Amino acid sequence: MSKDLWENLWSRSDGDSLLPYLERFYKLKSRVIDIFKDFGAIRVCDAACGFGAYSLALASDGFEVYSFDVSPSAARLTKADLEHFGFDGSRVKSADILSTGYPDAFFDGAVANSVLDHMSAADAKAALAELRRITKSGGIIAVSFDGADDDDTAEPHELLADGSILYTSGSHRGMIFHPYDRAEALRLLEGLEIVYTELNPQGERVFVFVN
Numbered sequence: 001m002s003k004d005l006w007e008n009l010w011s012r013s014d015g016d017s018l019l020p021y022l023e024r025f026y027k028l029k030s031r032v033i034d035i036f037k038d039f040g041a042i043r044v045c046d047a048a049c050g051f052g053a054y055s056l057a058l059a060s061d062g063f064e065v066y067s068f069d070v071s072p073s074a075a076r077l078t079k080a081d082l083e084h085f086g087f088d089g090s091r092v093k094s095a096d097i098l099s100t101g102y103p104d105a106f107f108d109g110a111v112a113n114s115v116l117d118h119m120s121a122a123d124a125k126a127a128l129a130e131l132r133r134i135t136k137s138g139g140i141i142a143v144s145f146d147g148a149d150d151d152d153t154a155e156p157h158e159l160l161a162d163g164s165i166l167y168t169s170g171s172h173r174g175m176i177f178h179p180y181d182r183a184e185a186l187r188l189l190e191g192l193e194i195v196y197t198e199l200n201p202q203g204e205r206v207f208v209f210v211n
Contacts, residue, residue, distance in 0.1 A: 002069045003096070005174045010051070011075040015080055018051050022081055028057040032111075032142050034198055035065070035208050036205050039140045041108035047131060048097050048115040052078030058111070059087040066107070068095040097127045105136040114204065116188070117145040117178045121162035124178065124188060138196075139211045147203030180205065182204035 014070040036044065042064055046055040049067040055078055059065045065087075069075050079089035095101050097115060110131045116124040128143070135141055155170035164178040180188070182197075185205055196208040 002174055007069040007073055010071040010077065012100060013051065013073070013077060015051070015077050019084065020165050022053055025053045025057040025083060027060045028109070030057065031196065031198065032208055033057065033061055036109050036140055039109065040109065041140055043106070043149060045102070045109050045110040045134060047109045047110055047112040049078045050074055051082040054111050054113055056085060060085065066091040068093050068100060070094065098123065098130055100130055100134055102134040104133055107135045107139060109140040110135050111142045113144045114146045116143055117180055118176055119178065120160065120164055120176060121178060133211045137211055141210060141211055142206065142208045144204045144206045145180040145185055147205070152177055152179065183205065
């Protein structure tokens with residue numbers, strides 16, 4: 001993922017203005033979170049955490065959350081947001097999902113929401129491998145993919161050989177979006193034990209699998 005791209009986006013974000021949206025994730029009712037509990041997960045990674053919405057959802061439900069984002073500004077936002085709600089922000093850092101720096105099998109579970117679809121297909125496979133490396137055998141991993149709509153092709157872009165969209169100008173310049181349908185997502189996750197799938201109200205395809 002392009003550190004400069006995401007840092008440029010997140011450095012312009014106002015943490016206070018995000019709080020009303022973030023509040024919806026406090027003690028979020030989620031089937032995915034229930035599955036993490038069912039598997040006995042305690043130590044969980046929020047990969048490419050953005051401003052920490054799912055970090056808050058997990059922390060407010062009692063998980064020991066570690067969060068990272070390639071953007072230092074996003075990591076700072078997540079730390080501040082967790083601390084705003086009274087949770088430990090010391091386990092937030094800046095790191096690349098392709099090389100997180102965590103030890104092998106360090107986590108009971110990991111979450112990557114709308115992350116793999118903002119990478120090339122090759123990088124998505126590598127990122128998935130890294131998530132599996134840092135999650136213990138028998139642990140649980142949840143990934144989601146944004147749904148595609150007309151707005152995704154409104155800005156100037158080019159289509160890459162792997163089917164990814166690369167935005168060439170406008171507010172998304174330099175960003176990659178790879179629109180996964182269910183079949184392509186299942187190909188990416190081929191061979192894994194998928195225990196739950198859903199198409200949520202936001203149009204995101206969610207998959208939970210055992211490592």
